[in-house]
Amino acid sequence: MNNLFKALNDPTRRQILDLLRGGDLNAGEIAERFDMTKPSISHHLDLLRQAGLVEATKQGQFINYSLNTTVLDELLAWLMSFQKTETSTTEKTQQPR
Amino acid sequence: MNNLFKALNDPTRRQILDLLRGGDLNAGEIAERFDMTKPSISHHLDLLRQAGLVEATKQGQFINYSLNTTVLDELLAWLMSFQKTETSTTEKTQQPR
DNA sequence: TGTTTAATTAGATAGTTGTCTAAATGATTA
């Protein structure tokens, strides 16, 4: 979970994820969409990969990056658990035992 | 959104959020549940407050902290949008136009 | 009014992060 939050805590990396929703891209294609050097993008891709958010597959000279959202399920579950258990100040609903 | 991810990118802060699900607590009560000094916890609470995840209300000498999960809705929506739009390598489902 | 209590603010410091340039790796092709 730590790696996941870390990976998501950067606007560039979140943009990369958004970008990959449109389909797989290789490292160069990703890099050219940002005003940043290739090594920097490569670093971001590495962190995304460490978090399991993208998969890198070598295709000849190129490295193809594809989105993997299954990791987000855990986060989604964590978030949704907040929607239920909260005893907020606005609602004051009695929670069943 | 940036502040939100930043706030969530720390295990102590996530623990504080989990803690507050059981009900409101004041700063001291939160601090004594961690192996960390009060100023450090105070700092974490400040970041959570900046992200809108907790609300601080002064009650006499004490400062009460309560969870506010409405901010998580935005994040939840962002995450859920990934569950839909993905054209993954494992599924290869034809996406309708 | 002086002291205690709750909490924050200030300032310091070690560690982490994002970015860059330069160098290295590995595949393609002339």
Add this chain to the structure above:
DNA sequence: TAATCATTTAGACAACTATCTAATTAAACA
């Protein structure tokens, strides 16, 4: 096989973060 191209790795550096101790603020109360 030499040159080129795609990408990563290495190393440096400024900015940011988490933590601490010490000092400050503000409320409660004897």
